[in-house]
Amino acid sequence: xxxxxxxxxxxxxxxxxxxxxxxxxxxxxxxxxxxxxxxxxxxxxxxxxxxxxxxxxxxxxxxxxxxxxxxxxxxxxxxxxxxxxxxxxxxxxxxxxxxxxxxxxxxxxxxxxxxxxxxxxxxxxxxxxxxxxxxxxxxxxxxxxxxxxxxxxxxxxxxxxxxxxxxxxxxxxxxxxxxxxxxxxxxxxxxxxxxxxxxxxxxxxxxxxxxxxxxxxxxxxxxxxxxxxxxxxxxxxxxxxxxxxxxxxxxxxxxxxxxxxxxxxxxxxxxxxxxxxxxxxxxxxxxxxxxxxxxxxxxxxxxxxxxx
Amino acid sequence: xxxxxxxxxxxxxxxxxxxxxxxxxxxxxxxxxxxxxxxxxxxxxxxxxxxxxxxxxxxxxxxxxxxxxxxxxxxxxxxxxxxxxxxxxxxxxxxxxxxxxxxxxxxxxxxxxxxxxxxxxxxxxxxxxxxxxxxxxxxxxxxxxxxxxxxxxxxxxxxxxxxxxxxxxxxxxxxxxxxxxxxxxxxxxxxxxxxxxxxxxxxxxxxxxxxxxxxxxxxxxxxxxxxxxxxxxxxxxxxxxxxxxxxxxxxxxxxxxxxxxxxxxxxxxxxxxxxxxxxxxxxxxxxxxxxxxxxxxxxxxxxxxxxxxxxxxxxxxxxxxxxxxxxxxxxxxxxxxxxxxxxx
Amino acid sequence: xxxxxxxxxxxxxxxxxxxxxxxxxxxxxxxxxxxxxxxxxxxxxxxxxxxxxxxxxxxxxxxxxxxxxxxxxxxxxxxxxxxxxxxxxxxxxxxxxxxxxxxxxxxxxxxxxxxxxxxxxxxxxxxxxxxxxxxxxxxxxxxxxxxxxxxxxxxxxxxxxxxxxxxxxxxxxxxxxxxxxxxxxxxxxxxxxxxxxxxxxxxxxxxxxxxxxxxxxxxxxxxxxxxxxxxxxxxxxxxxxxxxxxxxxxxxxxxxxxxxxxxxxxxxxxxxxxxxx
Numbered sequence: 001x002x003x004x005x006x007x008x009x010x011x012x013x014x015x016x017x018x019x020x021x022x023x024x025x026x027x028x029x030x031x032x033x034x035x036x037x038x039x040x041x042x043x044x045x046x047x048x049x050x051x052x053x054x055x056x057x058x059x060x061x062x063x064x065x066x067x068x069x070x071x072x073x074x075x076x077x078x079x080x081x082x083x084x085x086x087x088x089x090x091x092x093x094x095x096x097x098x099x100x101x102x103x104x105x106x107x108x109x110x111x112x113x114x115x116x117x118x119x120x121x122x123x124x125x126x127x128x129x130x131x132x133x134x135x136x137x138x139x140x141x142x143x144x145x146x147x148x149x150x151x152x153x154x155x156x157x158x159x160x161x162x163x164x165x166x167x168x169x170x171x172x173x174x175x176x177x178x179x180x181x182x183x184x185x186x187x188x189x190x191x192x193x194x195x196x197x198x199x200x201x202x203x204x205x206x207x208x209x210x211x212x213x214x215x216x217x218x219x220x221x222x223x224x225x226x227x228x229x230x231x232x233x234x235x236x237x238x239x240x241x242x243x244x245x246x247x248x249x250x251x252x253x254x255x256x257x258x259x260x261x262x263x264x265x266x267x268x269x270x271x272x273x274x275x276x277x278x279x280x281x282x283x284x285x286x287x288x289x290x291x292x293x294x295x296x297x298x299x300x301x302x303x304x305x306x307x308x
Numbered sequence: 309x310x311x312x313x314x315x316x317x318x319x320x321x322x323x324x325x326x327x328x329x330x331x332x333x334x335x336x337x338x339x340x341x342x343x344x345x346x347x348x349x350x351x352x353x354x355x356x357x358x359x360x361x362x363x364x365x366x367x368x369x370x371x372x373x374x375x376x377x378x379x380x381x382x383x384x385x386x387x388x389x390x391x392x393x394x395x396x397x398x399x400x401x402x403x404x405x406x407x408x409x410x411x412x413x414x415x416x417x418x419x420x421x422x423x424x425x426x427x428x429x430x431x432x433x434x435x436x437x438x439x440x441x442x443x444x445x446x447x448x449x450x451x452x453x454x455x456x457x458x459x460x461x462x463x464x465x466x467x468x469x470x471x472x473x474x475x476x477x478x479x480x481x482x483x484x485x486x487x488x489x490x491x492x493x494x495x496x497x498x499x500x501x502x503x504x505x506x507x508x509x510x511x512x513x514x515x516x517x518x519x520x521x522x523x524x525x526x527x528x529x530x531x532x533x534x535x536x537x538x539x540x541x542x543x544x545x546x547x548x549x550x551x552x553x554x555x556x557x558x559x560x561x562x563x564x565x566x567x568x569x570x571x572x573x574x575x576x577x578x579x580x581x582x583x584x585x586x587x588x589x590x591x592x593x594x595x596x597x598x599x600x601x602x603x604x605x606x607x608x609x610x611x612x613x614x615x616x617x618x619x620x621x622x623x624x625x626x627x628x629x630x631x632x633x634x635x636x637x638x639x640x641x642x643x644x645x646x647x648x649x650x651x652x
Numbered sequence: 653x654x655x656x657x658x659x660x661x662x663x664x665x666x667x668x669x670x671x672x673x674x675x676x677x678x679x680x681x682x683x684x685x686x687x688x689x690x691x692x693x694x695x696x697x698x699x700x701x702x703x704x705x706x707x708x709x710x711x712x713x714x715x716x717x718x719x720x721x722x723x724x725x726x727x728x729x730x731x732x733x734x735x736x737x738x739x740x741x742x743x744x745x746x747x748x749x750x751x752x753x754x755x756x757x758x759x760x761x762x763x764x765x766x767x768x769x770x771x772x773x774x775x776x777x778x779x780x781x782x783x784x785x786x787x788x789x790x791x792x793x794x795x796x797x798x799x800x801x802x803x804x805x806x807x808x809x810x811x812x813x814x815x816x817x818x819x820x821x822x823x824x825x826x827x828x829x830x831x832x833x834x835x836x837x838x839x840x841x842x843x844x845x846x847x848x849x850x851x852x853x854x855x856x857x858x859x860x861x862x863x864x865x866x867x868x869x870x871x872x873x874x875x876x877x878x879x880x881x882x883x884x885x886x887x888x889x890x891x892x893x894x895x896x897x898x899x900x901x902x903x904x905x906x907x908x909x910x911x912x913x914x915x916x917x918x919x920x921x922x923x924x925x926x927x928x929x
Contacts, residue, residue: 043832044739051735051747054728058800059750061775062757062765069768108674115667127671129912134679136857136907138881139759139864141900144888145682148689148897152397152417169398180678192812202661212662230808237756243864244759251398252383252390253348261758266384268760269516270356271540273524280761287756291749299745388889395891413891468872470886510789511872513882520764520868525771525788640890646706649874 066284069277081267081275082282089255090263091282093171097178097246097259098239104179105235109186113224114216116187117194118202128191134183142180143248146173169251174259177245182235189231190224197223226298233294237287344377345370345579350400352387352473352562353516354537358599359404365595366586370579378579386514387473394419394567401571401580404564406473409631411563424565433561434587435601438622439481441552442522442531442538449529453554454485458503463528467518468511469639474560475515476639478532481558483638484623488556502648523549534560535616539600553617559624562601686904689897701895702902706874707883711902714880717791718859721798726852728799729806730844736807737814751807754800759864766797767869789871794879797865802855809851813844846917853914857907 070078081087112131116124134142150156150167160167167173197220205215221228243261250257252266260283267276339345351359363380370378383390383398387406394400395417403420405411408431414420425432443451449462457464467475482504483497490496509528512518515537522531523541530552531538538551564584571577586592593603597612609618628634638644690698701707736748754762770777770787777787787793817840825835863881871877880903887896 040832047731047735048739048741050728051732052743054732055747055750057776058803059753061769062762062800063753065765065768066757066761104674108671111667111670112675114663115671118661119664119668121664121668125912125915127675129908129915130675130679132854132911132915133683133904133908135854136861136911137683138861138884138900138903140881140884140888141686141861141904144884144896144900145685147396148685148893149682150397152395154685157397166397166399168396169393176678180682183678196816199661206660206662212666215661216663227812234752234755234804234808237752241756241758251350251393252385253398254382254384256381261760264758265760266356268520268764269353269386269514270384271354271516271519271537271544272356273544277761280758283756283758283761284753287753288749290756291752295745295749386889392888392891468886471882471889473889508873509871511874513867513872513885517868520767521771525767526773527771527789641704641892641895649706 063284066277066280070274070281072277073274077274078278078281081278084275086255086258086263087260087279087282090258090260090279093174093258094240094260094283096171097175098236100175101178101182101239102232102235105182105186106232108183109188109190109228109231112187113190113194114220116191117197118199131184131187134180135185139181139242139244140248142245143177146176146180146245146249168249169253169257171257173249173251174246174257177249178239178242181242181245182238185235185238186228186231189227189234193224193227194220229294229298233290236290240283240286339575344379345576346379346381347401347576347579347583348381348383348399349402349404349583350383350390350394350398351404352390352406353384353514354534354540355404355562355599356382356384358596358601361595361599362587362592365591366583369586369589369591370582373582380583386471388413388471399570399574400567401574401576402564402566402584404562406560406562407476407631408561408563408625409476409635410473411565412631414565414567419567419569420565421568425563427566428564428584429588430604431561432563432565432584433604434564434584434592435562435596435603437535437560437562437601438557438620439478439532439554439560440535440538440557440617441554442533442541442549443529443552445548445550447550447552451530451552454482454504454556455489457482457507457530458500460507462507462530463509464504464507464530464532465510465512465518465522465528466508466532467515468513469645471513472515474534475518475532476634477534477558477560479638479645480625480628480634481554481556481623482532484558484627485554485556498644498648501644505648535602536600539615553620556621556623559622561625683904686897686901689893690901692894693898697894698898701898706878707880707899709875710878710880710883713791713794713876713878714860717794717879718798718856718862721795721859722802722852722856724795724799725802725806725855726848729803729851729855730810730848732803732807733810733814737811751804754802754804759801759862760868762800763797763865763868766800766865767793770796770869788869789877791877793869793871794866794877797869798859798862801862801865802859805854805858806848806851809847809854810844813847817843849917850914853910853917857910860907861903 070081116128147168148154150160150173165172167176201219202215205219210218241261242259243265246259247262247265250259250262252258252262254263254266258266260279264276264279264283267279349359349363359380359382363382366380367378370376383400385393387410390398391403391405391410391413394403394414403411403414408425411420411424411432415422415424428434430436441451443449449456451457451462456462466478469475469479479501482501486497486500490500510518510521512521515534518531519533519537519541521527523545531541533541535551542549542551564587566577566580566584568577571580587596588605590605590608593605593608594611597603597608597615600615602616603609603612609616625631625634628637636643693701732747732751736744757765767788768774770780770793771789772778772781772786774788780787785792787796825839830838861881863879863885866879867882870879870882872879872882880899884896884899887893887899
């Protein structure tokens with residue numbers, strides 16, 4: 001709608017490709033490339049085969065191992081493990097941490113992407129690099145730094161204690177660690193798309209008197225919704241599975257600060273092999289559900305709207 | 309409109325998160341509003357089943373004695389890591405760790421008062437264990453004592469003494485054997501240890517990882533393990549493994565202590581003391597025996613003579629001059645353990 | 653923060669303010685604590701810690717395995733992205749959906765499963781054992797685990813660029829008789845190269861710091877298969893915060909440099925995406 005209003009001002013011709021390109025690219029082109037058919041087909045088969053092999057070895061086999069070990073002692077043992085009271089509290093905490101990370105990182109991602117792509121200022125590259133840092137920081141270090149800042153040997157500790165706030169070895173620490181490791185995931189997905197889109201449309205809308213809010217919702221957001229969805233999925237997947245940083249910050253209090261991955265470790269270390277894998281399988285199932293849901297959602301939306 | 313709502317919701321979440329943050333600081337006092345007392349026991353990894361059983365027994369005992377309900381929150385992890393976390397502010401009323409050295413770290417951080425080691429009987433170690441060999445069924449490589457481990461055809465699995473507190477006992481047990489064998493000739497002892505670790509195929513970061521390597525992934529011929537952990541593996545697969553007790557081993561004394569700063573803060577000292585004291589009761593000693601720890605009460609230990617090899621010669625950490633000395637000499641940076649890997 | 657030209661879009665103050673505040677609280681201030689703790693060491697001691705032979709060996713193991721794993725990821729990532737974007741075949745969406753699984757599987761579980769698979773008793777390891785190649789407990793095993801950990805970064809970096817790539821150049825080149833290999837080298841690769849570098853950089857950064865999934869498969873033999881994060885872990889077990897921070901700081905500086913370079917490339921990447929087609 002906004003685009004229709006804006007189009008006389010500045011409309012770049014390739015614009016409409018943006019959301020539909022993947023479908024058109026996939027179907028339209030390969031046949032157009034001049035090449036003897038047999039060779040092309042061989043390359044295609046080879047690449048697809050290689051991809052399947054890779055996915056099979058790297059993803060399917062490890063998953064199969066998890067399932068196999070989880071069911072080693074039969075269905076009853078599996079059921080007992082996944083319905084255990086501590087498993088339930090771990091699921092709740094994992095969901096809480098994931099949801100918090102998602103919320104905080106969404107806010108951050110939107111603001112950061114807006115600031116970085118719509119304006120020019122000095123130190124922009126430094127800023128983007130700093131945003132990315134959490135991805136490459138070793139999870140152990142990620143946990144360690146929060147212990148250094150909020151732990152007992154920190155100068156902040158007495159104040160926090162007086163205020164009755166406990167961060168490390170409590171739920172807030174778990175949330176902080178999760179937020180940290182997934183921090184750039186949403187902004188990272190949004191920035192390239194917004195960069196590519198440029199600022200022309202927003203400028204035009206602003207000149208026509210639109211408020212910041214309506215520029216964002218009417219002009220910007222439609223362009224970034226798929227990137228946003230990818231970011232959300234990445235963030236969710238990573239947040240659920242995060243182990244290292246959370247492990248340093250949680251204290252492993254059973255029923256209180258154990259997330260699913262931590263509970264898996266406690267079970268494993270406590271010589272409870274089958275329950276450990278059974279609880280892991282919950283995570284696997286949660287991840288698969290999210291990834292499948294994203295795929296269906298994306299597919300329906302793209303085909304349903306006629307590829308626009 | 310819907311979008312607006314969604315984004316408004318997104319903007320609100322930091323506020324919610326902040327609220328969640330502040331609501332979590334409820335650690336306050338030991339006694340809840342409903343009169344239930346809570347304690348936190350920070351322990352190390354393989355004690356999970358032991359304390360699951362003990363906590364149940366203790367809650368019953370405590371109810372009978374005082375009429376009050378008590379719930380225990382457990383935390384398990386690598387012993388050194390757990391000590392570190394308590395030193396960094398993990399609110400533990402009691403610690404039940406793998407070795408004295410780890411409790412000392414909490415003490416050094418100022419949380420535990422000096423003299424804790426004599427606060428409870430037997431150097432504050434209500435149960436003990438030792439280091440044994442777990443080998444494949446039928447003992448195909450014919451392993452009976454430490455000197456078999458330095459043969460060329462033997463592959464050993466042990467955790468890394470640098471990252472696993474428990475593994476330090478393995479190392480020291482081997483050292484004790486070699487000292488006796490070579491009459492304290494340190495050069496030869498070092499050579500023995502070097503050969504032994506030269507046979508180590510995988511140096512896992514923790515005891516459980518080492519067990520997995522040996523049991524699930526089928527690596528190596530012998531696993532150096534705590535007796536209680538070896539029995540846990542045996543319990544799962546009695547037809548696949550057997551336990552070999554070497555002639556000399558070390559008395560592993562997992563230490564327990566009250567974290568003074570925390571119990572004073574929470575007003576839980578009385579409950580915490582009762583909790584650790586009851587570990588020495590006949591009932592608790594049997595629970596420990598059932599979980600393959602050696603009870604310290606000699607009469608009850610005898611009841612388990614069918615399980616444990618009571619004829620092994622067991623040295624103690626005091627034969628190494630105590631933990632501080634042993635640590636400085638063997639495991640600190642540049643210590644003997646580092647040296648044996650130096651000139652490869 | 654100087655303005656260039658006139659700005660009409662609202663929200664700079666707000667968005668930049670929120671960005672920098674959150675970034676400071678969650679990332680910058682905590683990371684600065686590393687420097688503070690490292691500062692407890694004298695410069696001489698700092699050099700001693702990070703140039704210790706064993707630490708250097710661990711750096712070497714970490715960097716080499718991470719580098720090789722990221723190279724494999726770069727190649728496989730491009731192939732996967734290509735297959736997912738350009739081909740229609742049964743199971744395509746399943747593959748597409750599985751790419752993020754390495755993120756969701758707790759690293760410890762991944763590590764245990766991968767070790768079970770690749771030890772000489774495992775499904776994969778058994779096959780390679782016949783030809784005398786050991787995977788688990790060697791550097792090959794570490795690399796294997798790191799490929800698992802890093803693959804989503806490359807695929808997800810390259811995929812959007814490939815989706816946006818306009819086919820007209822390729823079509824023109826194809827019509828003019830260029831072979832497939834030439835088209836890929838001359839037309840497609842230059843377009844996706846920045847994205848490949850981005851994915852490579854992120855994967856490399858992640859792989860160097862990876863602990864959970866590697867520690868089970870590594871074997872952890874000093875000088876051979878001992879990774880840097882394990883050394884940090886060992887220092888922490890010895891309650892030696894200063895040394896742990898020092899090694900962590902070296903890794904951090906490396907990651908930062910790497911990312912900064914990647915971001916410079918990213919700017920070019922954006923220009924390509926933006927470039928008038």
